[in-house]
Amino acid sequence: MPRKRSWRRRCKFCVAGLLGFVLLAVLLVFTKYKTRQCTEQESRDVLRELCEEYARNRVTGNLCPDLCTAHSIIFRECLNYKKGKKVILAEWNTKKVILKSQYSRRQEYNSMIAKYTNEEGKVVTSQPDMATFLMVVKNQLRTMFQEDATYSTVRETVQKMWNMPWRSHETMSVAAMESLWALLQQEEYLLMQYFKGNKHFPKIYGSCGHFYVMEYTPTGDTLSPQLFSHKTVEGIFKSGTDWEDRAKLALSFLTFIEDLDTFYTEPLHLCDVKNKNYGVSEDLTIQAIDVDMAFFETKMRGILRGRGNCTKSEDCDFVDCTSSCDMTHGRCSEHRSNSNLQAICKKIFLGSKSPLFGGLLRSPPVTIAERLKEALQKCVEPSNSDHQSQKASSKTLEAIRVLLQESIRRI
Numbered sequence: 001m002p003r004k005r006s007w008r009r010r011c012k013f014c015v016a017g018l019l020g021f022v023l024l025a026v027l028l029v030f031t032k033y034k035t036r037q038c039t040e041q042e043s044r045d046v047l048r049e050l051c052e053e054y055a056r057n058r059v060t061g062n063l064c065p066d067l068c069t070a071h072s073i074i075f076r077e078c079l080n081y082k083k084g085k086k087v088i089l090a091e092w093n094t095k096k097v098i099l100k101s102q103y104s105r106r107q108e109y110n111s112m113i114a115k116y117t118n119e120e121g122k123v124v125t126s127q128p129d130m131a132t133f134l135m136v137v138k139n140q141l142r143t144m145f146q147e148d149a150t151y152s153t154v155r156e157t158v159q160k161m162w163n164m165p166w167r168s169h170e171t172m173s174v175a176a177m178e179s180l181w182a183l184l185q186q187e188e189y190l191l192m193q194y195f196k197g198n199k200h201f202p203k204i205y206g207s208c209g210h211f212y213v214m215e216y217t218p219t220g221d222t223l224s225p226q227l228f229s230h231k232t233v234e235g236i237f238k239s240g241t242d243w244e245d246r247a248k249l250a251l252s253f254l255t256f257i258e259d260l261d262t263f264y265t266e267p268l269h270l271c272d273v274k275n276k277n278y279g280v281s282e283d284l285t286i287q288a289i290d291v292d293m294a295f296f297e298t299k300m301r302g303i304l305r306g307r308g309n310c311t312k313s314e315d316c317d318f319v320d321c322t323s324s325c326d327m328t329h330g331r332c333s334e335h336r337s338n339s340n341l342q343a344i345c346k347k348i349f350l351g352s353k354s355p356l357f358g359g360l361l362r363s364p365p366v367t368i369a370e371r372l373k374e375a376l377q378k379c380v381e382p383s384n385s386d387h388q389s390q391k392a393s394s395k396t397l398e399a400i401r402v403l404l405q406e407s408i409r410r411i
Contacts, residue, residue, distance in 0.1 A: 043078040043088050046104045050209050059106060059209030060175040062163040066092065067208050073097070085188075085292075089216070096216040097205065098289075102186045106210045109182040112136070113174060130171045133181075134158070140184050145266075145296055161193050163206040182210035191268075191291050198263055200256040202279065202287050217279030217287045223249055223360060224275035244411050245284060246360050247404045250349060252286040253360075254401050257340050266297035269336060271321040273343040293319060305334035313337070320347065339391040345379035345400075367410060368403045375399045 051068035053059045067073040073092045080087040088099040103109060112133065114126040128136070138154045155168040162180050166172065172180070183189050189212055195201040202215035222245045260268040272293035279289040288294070295303060304323045307316045309330050316323035316332035320343045324333045351359025364372050375396060382390040 038078040038080055038086075040075075040078060042104075043086070044075060046086060047075060047088070047099075049105065050211060053106065053209060057173075057175050059179045060164065060173070061179055061208035061211075062206040063213050064208040073099075073213070086211075090213075092205075092213070098202075098214045098216050099211050100188075100214060101182075101211045102188070103210070106178070106182055109185050109210060112177045112181045125174075127174050127177065133172065133177055136181075137184060141190075144187055144190055145299070160196070161190070163204075179207065179209050183207060183212060186210075186212075188291050191294060195263060198259060199281075199285055200252075200259055200287055202289055214289075215287075217281050217289060219276055219278060220280040222246060222284075223278065223280050223286075243363070243365060244408055247408050248284045249280065249286060250360055251401060251404050252284060253344055253348065254341075254397055256286050256288070257344060257397065260340055264296065269295050269297070269300045269321055270340050270343060271295065271300075271319045273320045273340075273347040275348065278348075300336060301334040304332055304336060307332040337391070341392045341397055342380060342382075345376055345392065349400075350376055350380065365407050365410065368407050372400070372403050375403060 047067070050059065051064075054061075054064045054068045063073065073090050075088060076091055076096070077089040078087070079089055079098075086099075086101045086104045090097050090099050112128060114128075134154050137158060141154065141157060158180070159166060159168065161184060162176075164176065166176070189204075192201050192204055192214070196204065202217055205213045205215070207213065222242060260270070270288075270291075270293070272290075277288065277290040279287040281287055300321065303318055304316060304321070307318065307323065310316050310325035310332050311327075311330065313323070313325045316325050320338075321336050322338045323335065324337045325331070326333060349359050349361045351362070361372065361376065379392045379396045379400065382392050382396070
């Protein structure tokens with residue numbers, strides 16, 4: 001009897017110790033997460049400084065009055081890490097929106113206004129004329145899209161990028177030049193404005209200074225279920241109950257992938273594929289809400305070519321955009337060896353094999369399960385030819401689409 005009590009006592013100590021260890025680990029992770037997160041005060045200070053610059057006529061934008069005068073754009077929450085781009089959740093006339101900027105303060109961007117000391121020893125500023133401003137804009141577009149734009153195209157681009165009234169023959173104010181120039185230095189803003197009108201990119205409502213205001217489309221539980229939510233726990237036992245919504249999201253991804261190859265003069269490559277980079281609209285349409293690591297074809301080739309020397313193909317990979325190593329010359333190929341479809345199949349559709357963290361197309365209906373499994377495997381690992389990896393074909397995309405549509409019709 002005493003021996004049995006002693007064994008129970010030791011078990012209790014072990015369980016208590018294990019729980020304590022788990023609690024400590026969770027606490028450490030939470031503390032590290034909190035220290036990386038931005039604070040409410042930091043975000044409010046950034047917006048206050050922005051509005052002070054607006055009041056001094058140093059910046060402008062179509063939404064500055066709403067943010068700084070009418071106060072119809074109201075701060076709700078900071079969403080970014082301290083060292084990352086600034087992302088703020090706000091409410092605009094009862095509608096949730098996102099305020100975003102690569103840097104917190106305008107001074108972190110290159111200025112269009114030159115400063116110099118005159119003969120009297122005073123620091124004065126010089127605003128470029130409109131022709132000089134457009135030339136600088138043209139150079140910026142060449143850097144971003146790796147192609148030359150005509151003078152008329154540059155003017156059209158400025159009109160497209162700027163949400164304020166401006167006629168092509170007019171000279172912009174200093175505040176307008178500084179604000180637009182800060183926006184044009186943000187590749188994500190440029191991309192979203194170029195894809196304006198495409199349903200797979202959030203709407204840009206306007207801007208104030210270096211901040212732009214965009215449509216709020218969160219990732220949502222269907223695409224990225226929360227670990228400790230009731231829906232996730234229930235999904236472990238009834239993983240097929242939300243299949244229709246997940247299948248519709250997957251179909252939206254397939255349409256999105258096709259658009260990336262046809263919407264612009266060059267295909268757009270996605271090099272950072274993960275759930276949190278995509279939002280879900282109310283009608284279950286996928287939207288790219290973070291495209292910092294998306295590049296058009298010419299720029300993609302330059303990035304891969306710049307990977308330099310290699311001894312194996314893995315040395316040439318750029319996050320989710322893979323390349324191959326020319327073993328003869330020990331140099332990386334400038335051509336991407338996988339595709340957007342392969343990356344989506346691997347990182348989104350399949351994801352983890354765990355029931356808690358399974359991919360979007362986990363637990364499909366039994367009527368398509370085996371065929372879908374085969375199609376997804378073919379998508380991630382297309383057949384090799386002469387030991388050279390091949391990209392997933394349009395036939396594979398269409399096969400996945402047909403299976404998803406079939407499964408929805410049967411529900």
